[in-house]
Amino acid sequence: QQKGIRGRLNILFDAMEGWIVVLVVGIASGILAGIIDITSDWLSDLKEGYCETAFYLNRRFCCLGYDDEQDECREWITWNSALQARSVAAEFWTNYLFYIIFSTLFATTAAYLVKTYSPYSAGSGIPEIKTILGGFVIRKFLGWWTLVIKGIGVCLVAASSLCLGKEGPLVHLACCCGNIIPRIFPKFRYNEAKKREVLSAAAAAGISVAFGAPIGGVLFSLEEVSYYFPFRTMWRSFFCAMVAAVSLAFMNPFRTGKLVLFQVVYDRDWHAFELFFFALLGVMGGLYGALFIRMNLKIAAFRQDSWLRFFSVHEVVFMSVLTSIVSYLNIFMRVNPSELVANLFRECVGGDYHNLCNHVNHWKPTLLLLIASILKFFFTAITFGLKVPAGVWLPSMAIGACFGRAVGLTVHAWHMYNPNFWLFASCAPEGRCITPGMYAMVGAAATFGGISRMTVSLVVIMFELTGALTYVLPIMITVMISKWVGDAFDKEGISDGWIRMSEYPFLDTKEEYVYNTLASQVMTRVDDLIVITATGHTLDSLEKLLNSVDYKGFPVVHNAKDMLLTGYISRSELRYAIDKAKKKPGILLSSPCYFSGNLPILDDSIFIDFKPWMDQTPITVSHKFPMEMVIELFKKMGLRYTLVTKKGQLLGLITKKDVLRHLSIMYDPNSSEDDLQENL
Amino acid sequence: QQKGIRGRLNILFDAMEGWIVVLVVGIASGILAGIIDITSDWLSDLKEGYCETAFYLNRRFCCLGYDDEQDECREWITWNSALQARSVAAEFWTNYLFYIIFSTLFATTAAYLVKTYSPYSAGSGIPEIKTILGGFVIRKFLGWWTLVIKGIGVCLVAASSLCLGKEGPLVHLACCCGNIIPRIFPKFRYNEAKKREVLSAAAAAGISVAFGAPIGGVLFSLEEVSYYFPFRTMWRSFFCAMVAAVSLAFMNPFRTGKLVLFQVVYDRDWHAFELFFFALLGVMGGLYGALFIRMNLKIAAFRQDSWLRFFSVHEVVFMSVLTSIVSYLNIFMRVNPSELVANLFRECVGGDYHNLCNHVNHWKPTLLLLIASILKFFFTAITFGLKVPAGVWLPSMAIGACFGRAVGLTVHAWHMYNPNFWLFASCAPEGRCITPGMYAMVGAAATFGGISRMTVSLVVIMFELTGALTYVLPIMITVMISKWVGDAFDKEGISDGWIRMSEYPFLDTKEEYVYNTLASQVMTRVDDLIVITATGHTLDSLEKLLNSVDYKGFPVVHNAKDMLLTGYISRSELRYAIDKAKKKPGILLSSPCYFSGNLPILDDSIFIDFKPWMDQTPITVSHKFPMEMVIELFKKMGLRYTLVTKKGQLLGLITKKDVLRHLSIMYDPNSSEDDLQENL
Structure with a gap:
């Protein structure tokens, strides 16, 4: 009875239904990510001042029309001028205080919301999603309530000075959409396998909006989170990721009109001798990952088992105050991490970001960068695991980018002072030879790789993030070295570590088990x-x-x-x-x-x-x-x-x-x- | 006894061995592809003339230093001037004759070589590779002899006027490298599973060098050819594909220094109303694919079962003469397909390729393009299956690009003559609104999709081929429609069709079999x-x-x-x-x-x-x-x-x-x- 035109139409609708679901999930993820980006940007700027013409505008939108470099934006009122601080010291202390107060306020609100309304909103959510896609059920983890609280919480946390990112939570939020939306469709409501397919697609959409990397998202879903990934899923995931990316681009939260987040505009070639430094960054990334994971898990285990577990909000308050006090003093720690990473990746052409392009004195920014990367390391390792919605990917990238840029600046200075050293023989006699921005990029890839132990998807994400195909090979080699070094210590990434610590029932499909047991x-x-x-x-x-x-x-x-x-x-x-x-x-x-x-x-x-x-x-x-x-x-x-x-x-x-x-x-x-x- | 430093070193070497194998395979594939590109370019130009200063140079290298647009290259001697043809008619006929003679000579040599020395070199090799990776053994199919004969043959065929491509054979050749090279390593020699892993990586490297698409190659290997794709394979395949791409870029056969083959430099936005035309191209692509596959398989079956099978070389001679006679008369059929596709993708800025940018008379190129796409369709459907090394991907893209550009030109003309029509309301009041090159790109993706039924990998290949992230969404939608339309007729791509016709034992992992048999x-x-x-x-x-x-x-x-x-x-x-x-x-x-x-x-x-x-x-x-x-x-x-x-x-x-x-x-x-x- 399924034949004839009607039957064909039924079949068509049946086939379309799956696509409609992922379409809606993609659009929802994109819009959600856009809202979060805009909100967290606004909140983040609120730490420094407010917009006179309309309080709900962030700095960029408030100052739209002013040239960043030359004009001063009069509509943007910093706190010191609002309170009419007279002396330089008063200005400094006013801003410092507001920075600490707002930052702590945001973090505390997030912690309070999570504790009171939705404990599942804490953390990045990636370990749990891996477990869920592995066939284990965690009720309410992907529900409405988690979506709302984690959505609000992640804006607050991203705006605070805590060393945490919003990329992991975005994947969790996309998965919430991927769990809630199929409920409308009866075919999906009662079919666990189909539900899981949509979740895989949603995870891809999450990465797609978090990093502007649709292909990377699909590969992430394939490499990292999906337990069972039949081919059909891949195509749907790709569609979902694309739709999400386009929806986000349509919202245009950064007013750049681009999908590429940290666009790299230079395509200066790299030299063979630089591979040595990249390899060094790879080793550092691997060591960073191994150390970070061990330390973070130790702290988390202590937090779980000791009296600390009763004081989750207090802990957040304490960490937030401490981080704000320290961060404000170092420009590379004060700005929010996505701005930092974007600026570190940049080349010194037509602008000086955070005094990075000071050609006279390299040592000051280098030192500041090194201090930032070390302090950020400790802060992140302690902070990740607090009961607030937060991820660890972007902070890791920021740490790597700081360290990489520092190395890049050092090599650059070396070349400047000793242009005839044998190592620099392949450099052109005139013009710049070393591109410190590239070192930042490679460093970010190395630490990201060290912490997540991703491979293909990471390289593709980096490639889509920067739009620079020229540097795929250095990035790839670095990621490979970073993974090898990291794996030499522990064979698990941060999310696998958390899965093990939380004792979730998860079988890693990537491992091969060769033993002689019957x-x-x-x-x-x-x-x-x-x-x-x-x-x-x-x-x-x-x-x-x-x-x-x-x-x-x-x-x-x-x-x-x-x-x-x-x-x-x-x-x-x-x-x-x-x-x-x-x-x-x-x-x-x-x-x-x-x-x-x-x-x-x-x-x-x-x-x-x-x-x-x-x-x-x-x-x-x-x-x-x-x-x-x-x-x-x-x-x-x-x-x-x-x-x-x-x-x-x-x-x-x-x-x-x-x-x-x-x-x-x-x-x-x-x-x-x-x-x-x-x-x- | 495996402990201590020595044990660790052993383990390290053991781990490295797999990487070394794929490294060598990647380098070999890249170099091979470079040699083939250079040779086939030279042979192809030989149909039109020769270089006076050095006969072994192709036109581009011979004329290096001359500006393509203005100067005339004196070192390059066309056949009519070599023979000192006096009248215009004599010039035309001399060139025409040489074109036919050389083309037929190349095709015949290839056919003879294949028939006499290596019957396995015929065809694209993709169906067989899929079967081999599925666990079936075809002895000698990936041996030395096949590598040599197919390598020579593919240069000859690509240089002839036959409507065939060299992309499929490049994958086969890369797989030959992937089969021969591991034989040196004892660990791989006796381990079928490891061998297959290397083959998967080699297939990725093949696509990587054929289209300059390393990520697309990995996805192709995953989507199309690999039966069993453990995660480790993916990372290795990616490495192999990257190394192959870099080796090819190092050889720099096109002297552009770029990996991107058909680089699209414009990033003009597309308009929502254009999606209708793209969908139309998608439908055409699907119909093309379904029709092509059916027709091609019917012809191939006839060839296999009738007296024709005893005359494989004669058939090639006949088809080559016929194709040359017809092709020479239409500029879009005369030039070699990769040049054609590159030019069709281009925007009309600072150059007029094959009279495509004639703003006065749109109808002549449109008509020529349509004729070219129809004739190419029939020629390709008959020719693919002849006993010469050849693929069908690039010809399909060329057909789609011709058709797409024709549609683009028509829409462009429509807009030019009726700029106030409601459909064009979203166009900017001044300047060009329609980019015909984009239509060519979308058309190429549609026919490529129709014939191969690939999805994710195809979109990624197109993206890497053109470097244009802006057009991913239109391409994606078109590919999706093309696949749906094609699947409505037959659910198999060209390689699955050939597998079925050749009765290879192959189980499609993508299908789901739901029946009630016990x-x-x-x-x-x-x-x-x-x-x-x-x-x-x-x-x-x-x-x-x-x-x-x-x-x-x-x-x-x-x-x-x-x-x-x-x-x-x-x-x-x-x-x-x-x-x-x-x-x-x-x-x-x-x-x-x-x-x-x-x-x-x-x-x-x-x-x-x-x-x-x-x-x-x-x-x-x-x-x-x-x-x-x-x-x-x-x-x-x-x-x-x-x-x-x-x-x-x-x-x-x-x-x-x-x-x-x-x-x-x-x-x-x-x-x-x-x-x-x-x-x-």
Whole structure:
């Protein structure tokens, strides 16, 4: 009946529905990101002053029409002039104070909102999204409430002086859209697989709006967050990411009309000898990542287990005051990180950003940059993990960019004072040879790589972020070195670290597990399981069974003697079948229940057939099956359990939890192998 | 013993080895592509004349230093001036004749080389590479000989006037490098999985050098050719593709110093109303693809089955003469396709390419473009499939670009003559509104999409090819429409069509198979199988068994009565075990052979234990397992066979061939279901 024009139209609509969903998700993510960008910009500028003509305008919009370099913008009132500070010292202290007050106010509000209304809004959300896409359910994590509170919170945090970014949370917010919007569409509402596809696409859209990198977003979704990424998903994700990027460009929050955030306009070539410095930056990035992750996780674990956990808002207040006091004194720490990164990537042509292009004295900015990168490192490592919505990507990039620019300035000075040194032989005799902005870019890529351990997606994000195809190779080599160095310490990025610390059930699809364990060594043995026999049960006995244990499901065997596997019934199906049977007239609590294929030839009002509710063909593996293959099965088929049989006989059950426990034992050489031995 | 510094160094080298292999493969692919580009350019120019100062220079290098627009290049001697043709007619005919002669000479040489030395060099090679990466072995397809002959052949074909491209063959050649180079490294020589990883990377490098699109190459490898793409592969592929692109840029065959082939320098915005025309181009592209594939496959099938197959060289001669005669008369058909595409993408600023920017008379170029696109369509559909090394991507792009530019010119003329028409309300009152070059770009993407049915990778390739991020959205929408329209006719791209026609065993990972068939309905039943019993065989009886049938492997059961599955032994393992046993002293042909775990307690010189050679834990599925899941298992675990059991008892065997047959029956509604019914 699905033929004819009507059938075709139905099919068409059916095919379109998926696209419509991702279209709406993309648009929503783009608009949301635009609003957040505008709001956080305004709040951030509020720390320094306000717009006289319209208080709701940020500095850039307030001063629209003035040339940044020459004219002074009269509509923008800094706090010192508002309070009519007379002396230079008074000016300084007024601004300093307002900076601290506003910054702390913003951070505290965010912390209070999170604590009171939505604890799930804390952190970047990336570890949780990875876990959710891995098949684990965290209720309300992607709901309306999280969206609203995290949306407000992220604006506040980004505007405060805390060393945190808004890129991770943007991915979380996009995923909230990707969770809420499909609820309108019945086809998506009840289909977990389809929901997850939309979430993958939303994650791509999140990166797309966070970095202006649609292709990078798709690759991020593929590389980092998505557990199962069928090809169709990729195309949809790409569409979603594109739509989000275009929606954001349409909102035009930065009034540049461009998708490229930190556009690099120079395309001066790099020289082969510079690869040495880039490699150095790569090593530094890897060390940074390893150190940061270890330190951050240690602090977070301490925070979780100690008295500190009761004072989450106080902690934020303290950190905010401390950060503001220190940050205001160093220009590279005072400005907000996205402005900082943009300026550090720039070339010294037609402008001097933060005194970076001072050709006479290189040492002052170099020193300031080094101090900024070191202080930012400690502040970020302590701050990330506070109960506010915040990510760690952009701060990492800022740290790397500071360090990279410092290295670049040093090399530049070296070349200026010793142009005939053998290293600079390949430089052109006239003009600048070293581009410190490029070092900043490479440094940012190195630290970003060190902390996230992303590879392809990171290179593509950097490429889309800067629009500079010329520097893909240096960036790639640096990212590679950074990853190698980082992996030499710990094989996990920051989000995997948090997943492990939070003990989320997550199976990394990227790892390959090669061990000589057999399925029978990991399984829960049949003696330790509650097994249902195909015959011999009554409604009453089943009900009692359900009430006495809380297992998620039960294997069904032919009889207790031969233990031949008949099927598997989940707890919820059994519950449902029992409830349904009870409503049937003529059914008593003592009515016999059958799970077997060979039903007695009786009136069906007297017995209950549970067969339809049972999985009659559960996936089984032989007891000699190597665990490596079992893990592959779990990863690739998205299983939650598998039954272990030997010649048809049930030997045991392996659940996802068993697999995870097995892996954690395998990984952690310090834990005793007792757990494992028990099952042998 | 692997600890300490030495162990660490070993591990490091082990980790590096994979990178070194892809590095070498990338460099080799880049250099190869550079040589081919230079050679084919030179040969192509030879059709028109030669360089007086050095015969081995192509026109561009010969005339280096002359300004293309103003000066006449005196060193470049066209054939008419070489032969001192006096009249205009004589000039024309001399050039015409030389064009035909050279073109035919090149094509014929290529055909002869392929026929005589390397039949595998014919075609694009993409279908075969997809099949090889799917796990099927085609011996010598990626060998030295293919590399040499296809390398020479592709230069000749690209230089001839045949409507064929060199992009597909470049991927094949890169894969040849990816097959030959790992042979030097022992770790790769004997590891099929690692070999396939390198091949995936090589495919990425191929696209990278063919289109100057490293990221597109990786996505192509992921989307199109690779069967199994673990994450590690992606990063390596990216590296390989980058190295190849940089090597090619280093060779600098076009002397532009750029990776971007058809660089688009304009970034004029597109208007919303233009989306209608882009959608139109998308529909055309889809129709083109569907029509082309059907026609091309029909012609190819006819060629394969009729007397034509004995005249492969003659056919090439005939087609070459015909194409040359027609092509010379239309400037858009005469120039080589990559030059054509580059010029069609260009904007009319500071140059008039092929009279495209004639602002007075739009109709002449429009008509010529339309004629070119139609004739090219027929020529390409007939020519692709001839026994010469050739691809169909660039010709498709050229067809689409011609058609797109024609549409663009028409819209442009429309706007020029009716600037106040409501459709053009969003145009700026002054200056040009329509950019015909953009239409050419979109048209090229549409036909490329129609023929290949690629999605993400195609958009990224177009983006890297032109360097124009501004037009990603129109291109994306067009590609999407083109794919939808094309898929409405047939769900396969040109390479999948060829795979089906050539009957290669290939399982498409992108398809989802949802049917209600059970494993037991597809399996070869145990009655039709040769089964080995665990006990009761002698060396003699096994040998006879091997000689009497040619099955690839045999299930082993406990005994003929209970049919309990013990394992599976492949033909080659059995062969090996028998041969080894024979060499053992004291073994007679009548010695008993055991496959079971319960060996008799006897002197081991009297019986032979086959257990070590047998797969003791073959992957089994229940007889009620849905076929859909079986297909998933085959696809995801790369199985070649699985055994069907019911409570441990062997019921049948499903091989990859059975799965493919099952799918082809499912797909083709015309074929009778007899084959399927038989197994019920």
